[in-house]
Amino acid sequence: MSLISPNAPTAELQALDAAHHMHPFTHGADLAQKGARVITRASGVWLTDSEGERILDGMAGLWCVNIGYGRKELAAAAARQMEELPYYNTFFQTTHVPAIQLSARLAELAPGDLNHVFYASSGSEANDTNIRLVRTYWAEKGQPERQTIISRWNGYHGSSLGSMSLGGMKGMHAQGGAVPGIHHIDQPHWWAEGGDMSPEEFGLERARQLEQAIEEIGPEKVGAFIAEPIQGAGGVIVPPATYWPEIQRIVKKYGILLIADEVICGFGRTGNWFGSQTMGITPDIMTIAKGLSSGYQPIGGSLLSDEVANVISGTEFNHGYTYSGHPVACAVALENLRILDEEGIVARVAQETGPYLREKWQALADHPLVGEAQIEGFMGSIALTPDKSARAAFASDAGTVGYICRERCFANNLVMRHVGDRMIISPPLVLSFDEIDTLIERAVKSLDECHARLK
Numbered sequence: 001m002s003l004i005s006p007n008a009p010t011a012e013l014q015a016l017d018a019a020h021h022m023h024p025f026t027h028g029a030d031l032a033q034k035g036a037r038v039i040t041r042a043s044g045v046w047l048t049d050s051e052g053e054r055i056l057d058g059m060a061g062l063w064c065v066n067i068g069y070g071r072k073e074l075a076a077a078a079a080r081q082m083e084e085l086p087y088y089n090t091f092f093q094t095t096h097v098p099a100i101q102l103s104a105r106l107a108e109l110a111p112g113d114l115n116h117v118f119y120a121s122s123g124s125e126a127n128d129t130n131i132r133l134v135r136t137y138w139a140e141k142g143q144p145e146r147q148t149i150i151s152r153w154n155g156y157h158g159s160s161l162g163s164m165s166l167g168g169m170k171g172m173h174a175q176g177g178a179v180p181g182i183h184h185i186d187q188p189h190w191w192a193e194g195g196d197m198s199p200e201e202f203g204l205e206r207a208r209q210l211e212q213a214i215e216e217i218g219p220e221k222v223g224a225f226i227a228e229p230i231q232g233a234g235g236v237i238v239p240p241a242t243y244w245p246e247i248q249r250i251v252k253k254y255g256i257l258l259i260a261d262e263v264i265c266g267f268g269r270t271g272n273w274f275g276s277q278t279m280g281i282t283p284d285i286m287t288i289a290k291g292l293s294s295g296y297q298p299i300g301g302s303l304l305s306d307e308v309a310n311v312i313s314g315t316e317f318n319h320g321y322t323y324s325g326h327p328v329a330c331a332v333a334l335e336n337l338r339i340l341d342e343e344g345i346v347a348r349v350a351q352e353t354g355p356y357l358r359e360k361w362q363a364l365a366d367h368p369l370v371g372e373a374q375i376e377g378f379m380g381s382i383a384l385t386p387d388k389s390a391r392a393a394f395a396s397d398a399g400t401v402g403y404i405c406r407e408r409c410f411a412n413n414l415v416m417r418h419v420g421d422r423m424i425i426s427p428p429l430v431l432s433f434d435e436i437d438t439l440i441e442r443a444v445k446s447l448d449e450c451h452a453r454l455k
């Protein structure tokens with residue numbers, strides 16, 4: 001066996017990568033032509049690449065490294081668990097201590113009576129579980145026709161066939177099609193789609209699309225509504241204040257299940273343990289992943305209310321993954337939750353660094369290229385616009401300006417992602433005051449450079 005040396009020249013690593021490694025959400029030609037940036041190590045909020053550059057990670061990996069990189073306690077927890085019991089399953093009436101401990105801890109942390117967890121290894125798998133859970137729940141309740149799940153265009157719930165279908169990313173639906181029985185309504189994005197309405201009116205209008213959809217489909221056929229408390233991959237879209245209370249009223253009126261997809265919002269990102277708390281909603285099911293282990297191990301799950309769990313427990317739920325409740329992932333997640341809690345990281349986002357970041361981030365709206373700046377806790381977005389008073393989008397090739405801005409950020413050693421012409425951040429929750437200043441300085445420099453390119 002001959003493995004390329006980790007210290008090989010970057011160009012050689014990139015060429016071998018492009019030759020054999022298929023990357024998610026990446027155009028093959030781009031990869032072959034430009035090569036991928038090779039990340040070699042990371043500590044705190046800083047990445048290091050194969051050229052020795054230090055990059056501020058404004059995205060916490062993929063919205064997941066909540067406690068920051070390089071925490072040896074998590075490595076130790078994984079090593080201990082691998083020595084003790086590296087694997088056992090939780091099928092057919094077996095269990096193990098890490099799954100028992102983590103489940104009890106999650107029941108403590110989750111709001112309301114979300115006291116039960118069904119494990120997966122990712123957010124996508126957990127949302128696939130949710131589709132089957134909802135349909136099984138209603139079948140067990142004697143209403144098997146309640147099959148339809150309503151979700152939103154431009155929502156993101158994962159990449160597997162089921163979770164992709166729940167999501168409303170049209171580019172994903174176009175490649176291979178979606179599963180039936182899922183109906184999409186429009187997103188509550190006032191700045192882009194609100195027209196002459198006030199944000200409050202628009203929030204109500206978009207929420208009431210749920211009621212219209214239920215009436216059109218037939219209330220007896222609708223099982224659940226799923227949404228992210230704050231849309232993440234769609235561009236960090238914080239809904240108007242009127243939106244979620246109206247959604248909550250509607251799901252209650254029709255007795256349908258509310259699923260909050262907390263894969264991004266969960267575990268402190270919005271300044272509370274869960275985005276549902278920030279948005280004041282009471283879901284029946286929550287999807288969790290990412291921040292649950294700060295990305296150190298692949299683990300996700302569905303948190304269920306007492307009622308949903310009781311109904312599902314009335315039958316054998318013919319569902320499960322080999323790695324449901326993987327002991328190493330559970331042990332690492334437990335250690336991650338301990339750190340988030342004992343180091344007061346969530347409270348810090350709510351009371352200290354979060355408000356500081358908010359002030360600085362919102363000031364970006366003064367930049368000539370920026371239309372709106374939205375932020376909740378440690379997830380934020382800015383809309384790039386040619387005309388802020390008209391809330392205008394760039395005329396052609398949506399995403400080109402965002403792409404230029406992202407490239408400028410990367411050149412300035414800041415990871416900031418673009419969704420079309422929207423720039424987004426979701427930094428590790430341990431970002432310090434000084435690092436917030438650095439993030440903002442680099443963002444402004446990148447915006448200036450992008451603006452200069454457009455002239």
Ligand code: PLP
Nearest residue numbers: 122123124156157158261263264
């Ligand atoms: N749900 C939401 C809200 C997400 O943002 C994501 C991933 O970004 C997922 C689900 C899918 O999670 P995973 O990539 O772990 O499958």
